[in-house]
Each structure stands twice: as structure tokens, then as C-alpha cells.
Amino acid sequence: TIGAVAVDAKGHVAAATSTGGLTAKRWGRIGDSPLIGAGTYADDRAAAVSATGLGEIFIRAAAAHELCARVRLGGAGLQAALDAVLADIKQLGGNGGLIAVSPSGETALGFTTPGMYRGIASADGRKVAIYD
Amino acid sequence: MSWKLVIHGGSGAMRPGKLPPEQDEAGRAGLAAALEAGERILAPGGSALDAVEAAARVLEEDPCFNAGRGSVLAHDGHVELDAAIMDGRDRRCGAVAGMRSTRAPISAARAVMELSQHVLMSYEGADDYAREVGLEQVANRWFQTPERRRQLDELLAKGSDAFDTDIKYG
Numbered sequence A: 001t002i003g004a005v006a007v008d009a010k011g012h013v014a015a016a017t018s019t020g021g022l023t024a025k026r027w028g029r030i031g032d033s034p035l036i037g038a039g040t041y042a043d044d045r046a047a048a049v050s051a052t053g054l055g056e057i058f059i060r061a062a063a064a065h066e067l068c069a070r071v072r073l074g075g076a077g078l079q080a081a082l083d084a085v086l087a088d089i090k091q092l093g094g095n096g097g098l099i100a101v102s103p104s105g106e107t108a109l110g111f112t113t114p115g116m117y118r119g120i121a122s123a124d125g126r127k128v129a130i131y132d
Numbered sequence B: 001m002s003w004k005l006v007i008h009g010g011s012g013a014m015r016p017g018k019l020p021p022e023q024d025e026a027g028r029a030g031l032a033a034a035l036e037a038g039e040r041i042l043a044p045g046g047s048a049l050d051a052v053e054a055a056a057r058v059l060e061e062d063p064c065f066n067a068g069r070g071s072v073l074a075h076d077g078h079v080e081l082d083a084a085i086m087d088g089r090d091r092r093c094g095a096v097a098g099m100r101s102t103r104a105p106i107s108a109a110r111a112v113m114e115l116s117q118h119v120l121m122s123y124e125g126a127d128d129y130a131r132e133v134g135l136e137q138v139a140n141r142w143f144q145t146p147e148r149r150r151q152l153d154e155l156l157a158k159g160s161d162a163f164d165t166d167i168k169y170g
Helices: A055-060 A063-072 A078-091 B021-042 B048-061 B105-115 B123-132 B146-156
Strands: A002-007 A013-019 A040-043 A047-053 A096-101 A107-111 A115-122 A125-129 B004-012 B081-087 B092-099 B120-122
Touching: A002 A096, A002 B021, A002 B048, A013 A040, A013 A047, A013 B048, A013 B105, A040 A063, A040 B081, A040 B092, A047 A055, A047 A063, A047 A078, A047 B004, A063 A078, A063 A096, A078 A096, A078 A107, A096 A115, A096 B004, A107 A115, A107 B004, A115 B021, A125 B021, B004 B021, B004 B048, B021 B048, B048 B081, B048 B105, B081 B105, B092 B105, B092 B123, B105 B120, B105 B123, B120 B123
Parallel strands: B092 B120
Antiparallel strands: A002 A013, A002 A047, A002 B004, A013 B081, A040 A047, A047 A096, A096 A107, A115 A125, A115 B004, B081 B092
């Protein structure tokens, strides 16, 4: 699964997620990526979020929307909200990662797997990584 | 106000030192190319929506990642593609699921958002819609790579219900 979240110079956020899903999937199985609020969500009042991981669990956790709700309604910081959602996913037996950006330009990411391909760009430069 | 772009190319079971050097290098290069595509839009004042689509398109075209070309294979060896896009300004969104022939799933999702009255389209209908709005169609084999075939064969050898729930390849 791949994903991108961005905030532009006007303070608007957007999210995109795309995937081939799970190897050996059958019966028209669909994961979280195309389900708005699970694997993808964007709201200028909170954040833009994209997820990667075991889709069934991200669906059950309504992960992307939950992260935004924690920010918008709960007043959580972006990274704290992301960490809480990932902890919930782990508790449900899932694994994976999340990326997020807020309208103010704050960024957050995290993953429960050994690695996650990821990158960040801003006016200050670019950085890519796979492991911690 | 400063712009920012964050991307991911999937998470999984790869461990430090276990990823072959050429795969590590190719993955990092793919990420850098996606960041560059988004930066070209954001730096001069373009929209976040255009940037995330552009970054996603680069990663969909890169066989290193599980999206577009290079996607994992379903049980019978074909590729099924899902994508979603959302605009934080007004929470408009579009999504596609189970596509088999549309080269740019993320652009199909954006077409659903901007050109239709719907949010989610699936399977043949989603490909039909993408074709109708002029998005490029390709044979399903265009998405398939030998490495993904090997991974599928490895999983199937473990039994007909073997799914990659450890996200070893997804």
C-alpha cells in the first residue's frame, strides 16, 4: 500500500491511498484503503491521514477518522492521536502504520511493523527512511 | 504558511539488514521520486490535493510498491486495485475498489470525487467509469511482476487459505 498526505501553503490538507491489497486475497476481499474513514481521511479541521497495514483491523478501528476525531474533538496532539490509534490497532491484533499532517503543518507517523517505507518533504528539504 | 508532504510506501515484516541492498535502494529512490513530484506542485503554491495525487501516481507506477504496477496478486493470479482520495477543504472524497484495468487507480478515485455524484465505485463498474472519463486502460498482466508471482506461489504452497496477514509482502 502507498499513501500521501499534504498540507499546502493555504493550510488545506488532502490524503491519498492506493493499494493492490493482500497477497492471495479471494472473494472480492477489500481492505481499508478505499474505505473513507478507515484507511484514508482528510479534514481541514483536524488532519489528513493515510494508513497501511492489516486492513481488516484498520476498518474495525475506523483508524483514519478516529485519529482526526481525537484531534478535533479530544484536543489531542497529532502524534499523540496517531500513537493512540496505533495502540488500539495493536490491541485488536493488527499491525501497520499511519502518516498524518495537520493544517498547521504538524506531521506525525508511526508503525508497529519492523519497517515502513516513508518520506517527508517540506521547504526545508526531503528525507526518506525504511526503518527507525 | 509552509507546505509539507508525507508519504508511505507500505509497512511490513522487512527487518533491518534483511532487505536486499538493491531492493532497499530502489525503494528509497521511489520514495524520493514521489516526494519530488509532490514538491513540484506544493513549492510554487499548488494544492495539497494535486500533490497527493501526483505523489501517489509515481508510487503506483513503481514496481517496488504494492499499488498499481507491482501490486500483489490475488489468489488466482490477477491484480485487483483499490484507491481513495480526500480533500480536507470540504471533505469531498472518491474511492475505487477491485479495479482490474485502470492504470491510475488514484486518478480514478479523483474522477469519482470530482466528476460523479458518488463516493465509492467497485469492480467492473469502476473500470467502466474510469474508461468513460478517459483514463488509460491496460491489460491486467501489465500490473503483474515475476516477483509478485513468486510471492503468491510461496503463499499458496502453504495452503489454499494462506493470506499474507503478517504483511510480509503487502
